[in-house]
Amino acid sequence: MNEEALKTFTIGRPRLDDRGRIIVISDIHGNLPYLEGLLAKLRLTREDQLILLGDLVEKGPESLATLRHILTLRDKCRLYPVLGNCDFWHLWVDEMDPAGDERTLGYLLRQKAAARRGLILDMCRELGTELTADVDLPALKAALRERFAPELDFLRSMPYALDTEKYIFVHGGIPKGETLESAGPWRCMKLDNFYASRPHFSKWVVTGHTPVCLYGGSTISAVPIVDRACRVISIDGGCVLKDDGQLNALIIRRGRFSFDWYDPFPRARALTGQRRGERSAYIRWGDNAVEPLELGREWCRIRHVRTGYEMDVPTDFLYEKNGELLVSDVTDYRPAIAPGDVISLVRQTDRGWWIKKDGVSGWYSGEVELI
Numbered sequence: 001m002n003e004e005a006l007k008t009f010t011i012g013r014p015r016l017d018d019r020g021r022i023i024v025i026s027d028i029h030g031n032l033p034y035l036e037g038l039l040a041k042l043r044l045t046r047e048d049q050l051i052l053l054g055d056l057v058e059k060g061p062e063s064l065a066t067l068r069h070i071l072t073l074r075d076k077c078r079l080y081p082v083l084g085n086c087d088f089w090h091l092w093v094d095e096m097d098p099a100g101d102e103r104t105l106g107y108l109l110r111q112k113a114a115a116r117r118g119l120i121l122d123m124c125r126e127l128g129t130e131l132t133a134d135v136d137l138p139a140l141k142a143a144l145r146e147r148f149a150p151e152l153d154f155l156r157s158m159p160y161a162l163d164t165e166k167y168i169f170v171h172g173g174i175p176k177g178e179t180l181e182s183a184g185p186w187r188c189m190k191l192d193n194f195y196a197s198r199p200h201f202s203k204w205v206v207t208g209h210t211p212v213c214l215y216g217g218s219t220i221s222a223v224p225i226v227d228r229a230c231r232v233i234s235i236d237g238g239c240v241l242k243d244d245g246q247l248n249a250l251i252i253r254r255g256r257f258s259f260d261w262y263d264p265f266p267r268a269r270a271l272t273g274q275r276r277g278e279r280s281a282y283i284r285w286g287d288n289a290v291e292p293l294e295l296g297r298e299w300c301r302i303r304h305v306r307t308g309y310e311m312d313v314p315t316d317f318l319y320e321k322n323g324e325l326l327v328s329d330v331t332d333y334r335p336a337i338a339p340g341d342v343i344s345l346v347r348q349t350d351r352g353w354w355i356k357k358d359g360v361s362g363w364y365s366g367e368v369e370l371i
């Protein structure tokens with residue numbers, strides 16, 4: 001990444017107030033149905049201050065449509081978008097990073113070959129331009145600047161952080177011992193696992209970027225983390241990266257925190273009780289090499305290579321990469337369920353349901369009634 005180009009990114013210093021809510025949503029990643037679902041629950045008013053905490057686009061299916069929907073929110077509330085590490089396509093379109101041109105084109109061509117979508121590919125599709133290795137880049141960029149002026153102006157206007165009286169809003173976090181200013185845009189946006197080291201701050205630091213489930217030990221939880229001792233809040237529910245993820249909203253009203261979220265899974269009432277499992281583990285991406293113990297058509301018994309932990313997983317969770325057997329994010333957690341509890345149904349198997357209860361994923365083998 002060209003540091004010079006990133007120097008155009010600024011820190012916003014808005015005055016937030018208590019007239020409406022402060023609502024923070026991060027990592028929408030082009031997932032328009034989740035954004036619309038969450039906004040329908042939130043019922044924005046003109047007094048609300050909506051902070052979109054980066055990674056508005058990429059990875060999900062509808063980057064351009066999502067960005068356009070976000071542009072319309074400027075008429076519905078006070079909107080404060082913040083850059084994430086996936087958002088600053090305007091640098092490329094504005095030719096502010098000539099050294100990165102070929103690398104970025106290579107990335108886009110790989111995306112296209114893999115039938116993935118993203119903001120620039122969506123824009124090319126709308127322009128009717130086929131992106132190829134020998135595309136006339138200056139002409140393409142001029143066409144993008146003309147056709148997508150409102151969208152690109154919006155990206156150009158976005159700061160890489162908001163520093164307010166009580167809260168700092170930044171996509172990734174603030175590296176240990178540093179400030180927004182000393183660390184600069186790239187390291188603040190791209191800081192992985194920010195909360196893992198339990199850093200302390202004097203103002204609340206609100207972040208996205210790292211799905212909160214990755215901070216969990218033995219369960220998969222998409223519930224935002226509020227750490228009052230550290231003054232860190234982490235809200236990314238993994239709505240694109242995780243099959244059972246959700247889009248979270250942090251709501252601050254007169255200094256008090258609450259949450260809402262959206263996921264598309266059908267809701268049901270549990271009809272039978274279930275006791276909590278005695279132990280559980282969460283095997284996650286990056287540490288998901290397993291060895292097979294028993295292979296079945298529906299289920300497999302596997303052993304996690306690093307820890308030796310054994311569990312049964314649905315067979316279609318297993319995949320191979322570079323000759324290694326890996327498993328998609330999975331848990332064997334069985335939550336305590338009482339008859340009448342409301343749960344969300346993620347998928348059905350011949351051994352019961354993969355469910356979410358209050359944002360935490362697990363298995364339930366009782367009867368359900370859709371509501």
Ligand SMILES: [Mn+2]
Nearest residue numbers: 055084085209
């Ligand atoms: Mn990110």
